[in-house]
Amino acid sequence: MPPPPEHADRPASGPASEQYGRIVSSHGRHYMVELDDGTLRKCFPRGKKGGAAVGDHVAVTLKGEEGSIERILERKNLLYRSDDMRTKQFAANVDLLLIVVASEPMFSDDLAGRALVGAWTAGVEPLVILNKADLPSAALAMRRLASLQKLGVPVIEISATDTEATRRALLPLLRGRCSLLLGQSGMGKSTILNALVPDARAHTQAHSQALGAGRHTTTATRLYHLPGNGGNLIDSPGFQAFGLYHLGPEEILLGFPEFGEHTAQCRFYNCSHRHEPGCGVLAALESGAISAERHALYERLLAEHEASNSY
Numbered sequence: 001m002p003p004p005p006e007h008a009d010r011p012a013s014g015p016a017s018e019q020y021g022r023i024v025s026s027h028g029r030h031y032m033v034e035l036d037d038g039t040l041r042k043c044f045p046r047g048k049k050g051g052a053a054v055g056d057h058v059a060v061t062l063k064g065e066e067g068s069i070e071r072i073l074e075r076k077n078l079l080y081r082s083d084d085m086r087t088k089q090f091a092a093n094v095d096l097l098l099i100v101v102a103s104e105p106m107f108s109d110d111l112a113g114r115a116l117v118g119a120w121t122a123g124v125e126p127l128v129i130l131n132k133a134d135l136p137s138a139a140l141a142m143r144r145l146a147s148l149q150k151l152g153v154p155v156i157e158i159s160a161t162d163t164e165a166t167r168r169a170l171l172p173l174l175r176g177r178c179s180l181l182l183g184q185s186g187m188g189k190s191t192i193l194n195a196l197v198p199d200a201r202a203h204t205q206a207h208s209q210a211l212g213a214g215r216h217t218t219t220a221t222r223l224y225h226l227p228g229n230g231g232n233l234i235d236s237p238g239f240q241a242f243g244l245y246h247l248g249p250e251e252i253l254l255g256f257p258e259f260g261e262h263t264a265q266c267r268f269y270n271c272s273h274r275h276e277p278g279c280g281v282l283a284a285l286e287s288g289a290i291s292a293e294r295h296a297l298y299e300r301l302l303a304e305h306e307a308s309n310s311y
């Protein structure tokens with residue numbers, strides 16, 4: 001059988017022992033790989049090489065029950081965050097980023113804005129899910145999302161505790177695609193996952209047992225198949241920080257597509273859109289065409305990037 005086109009770097013005939021699969025969970029140094037035949041194998045990266053992420057397609061060689069990851073096949077994208085201490089990979093080959101927010105506890109505008117920038121700079125389509133729509137405070141959260149909605153980012157309201165309604169709202173959007181659930185702790189990611197993947201808890205336990213990893217696996221990132229849907233859903237641990245230190249000035253601008261038309265008006269070709277005279281972006285900020293909150297986030301990301309490169 002010829003390799004599927006999205007795996008162009010699969011040789012038509014590799015070493016007989018080499019098989020292909022997808023990473024469905026990661027636990028420190030080892031990974032769970034789902035082989036093309038649907039079986040799961042615990043795999044280790046070859047040598048000291050790390051860097052594989054959940055969602056990666058990989059070539060592995062099997063040795064008994066375990067395997068080693070020989071290569072990471074070509075990626076469509078990689079979503080990750082970074083600060084001056086370290087880089088944390090969320091997932092690879094993501095089609096849709098589900099940014100989960102809620103009003104109790106109230107989500108952070110800053111973190112939601114960063115997730116959106118992360119999606120756009122990686123070329124991933126974003127969708128904001130406002131969960132806990134049953135709470136009266138949800139209306140306040142919705143108002144705080146207005147600046148993102150104005151940019152054309154879709155926002156849907158759900159109550160994940162209403163399993164049937166959640167399935168009706170989300171499953172059609174996730175069909176045939178790989179989606180990543182991202183959000184702060186307490187926003188309702190696990191509740192959404194359990195509504196969409198009814199046996200998610202059982203799967204999690206099976207993984208933990210196979211890995212001999214016990215209780216510590218609760219913080220792992222994991223890929224689940226949406227039953228009868230052809231889509232996959234990746235659940236990730238909640239985060240309290242979302243550094244984007246790896247993004248340089250040009251990449252940061254990709255996260256602010258609404259600045260684009262205004263940068264054409266800037267007097268200086270190398271304008272940083274912060275303090276320069278004759279800056280089109282600052283003029284748009286002044287007139288209200290660009291939101292103050294978005295421009296403030298832009299300035300924070302630039303300042304963080306500069307600070308991280310200055311020592």
Ligand SMILES: Nc1nc2c(ncn2[C@@H]2O[C@H](COP(=O)(O)OP(=O)(O)O)[C@@H](O)[C@H]2O)c(=O)[nH]1
Pocket residue numbers: 131132133134135158159160161162183184185186187188189190191192238
């Ligand atoms: N009122 C309400 N509470 C919810 C909803 N979804 C989740 N919760 C609650 O919010 C808390 C955090 O949910 P959880 O799924 O664990 O969030 P996670 O940390 O993002 O995985 C739990 O107590 C849930 O029962 C919802 O739609 N409405």
Ligand SMILES: [Mg+2]
Pocket residue numbers: 189190191238
């Ligand atoms: Mg959770």
Ligand SMILES: [Zn+2]
Pocket residue numbers: 263266267271272273274276278279280281282
């Ligand atoms: Zn400018």
